[in-house]
Amino acid sequence: MKNLLSLLDISSEELLSILNRADQLEYQWKTNDMPQVLKNQQVGLWFLGQGFRNRVAFEIGARAMGASVSYIPGEIGIHEPLEDIGHYLDKWFSILVIRAKRHSDLLKLTETTNAAIINARTNFNHPCEILGDLQFIRKYRGGLDDLSLVFVGEVTNLCMSWFNAAVKLPISVTQVAPDGYGLDNERLIALNENAVGKITVCHELEPLLEKADVLYTDCWPVAKSDEDTNAIKNAFLPYQINSNHLSKLHSKAVFLPCPPVTRGQEVSFDSMLSRFCKSQEAKQFLLHSQNAVLEFITAT
Secondary structure, X not given: OOOEOOHHHOOHHHHHHHHHHHHHHHHHHHOOOOOOOOOOOEEEEEEOOOOOHHHHHHHHHHHHOOOEEEEOOOOOOOOOOHHHHHHHHOOOOOEXXXXXXXXXXXXXXXXXXXXXXXXXXXXXOOHHHHHHHHHHHHHHHOOXXXXXXXXXXXXXXXXXXXXXXXXXXXXXXXXXXXXXXXXOHHHHHHHHHOOOOEEEEEOOOHHHHOOOOEEEEOOOOOOOOHHHHHHHHHHHHHHOEOHHHHOOOOOOOEEEEOOOOOEOOOEOOXXXXXXXXXXXXXXXXXXXXXXXXXXXXXXX
């Protein structure tokens, strides 16, 4: 079976086929007619931290498609060497869904296990989250061609996966961030070299709003001291999305603040009440897109 550690691991055609299949699985979920394609598959969920959306969606989706699902305790790479762990796990599991602190741990684990590995988030990227968002955006908008997405925030795992999506799809992704928080020029050039879409970085938000189809936010950087807290606030508060920003979007645009959302930081309280805000509607598609990923890797 095939691993899915990044959207760059799959072709443009495979990415679209996953989204197409996710649409079909959404219908089958609603009609209680899920295909039993994971029957006799053993799925291990190994999740760092307290995030629940991806984890719960993977569990109920895998079970609905016939899999046996188990949680693996502890944090990957802490209690035992990775070169040992993989050999144990592939005796029990055919699929491992892992949320890890370090992307390098995920890469190393692929060297020591025959089980298929799905990246449920690392410090580097977050492909499953973006697949769910893409499915929602495509259904809401009617397609992805010429999509213009504005990502407000530093280079997070979500930001990197949106860049990767633009490598594979005819979409435009623009990161907007304070000076010093944008993607470095070397990586920007490298991504654009092979991109179907377009990736840009800028520091001005206002000029982009009128043509944005999706306005996307992520959390502020994590502060390590009181001094950091003040510096981050001073840098990022001018980029906080508020109702004035949303009033400049065109009528069919959407605002997708990625949870967990911190009101008063990356978004204002009033922006979450806007008709443009579709975060809750979008996140239901995590289930269907992740189900499609599970099916995809068992078929390859």
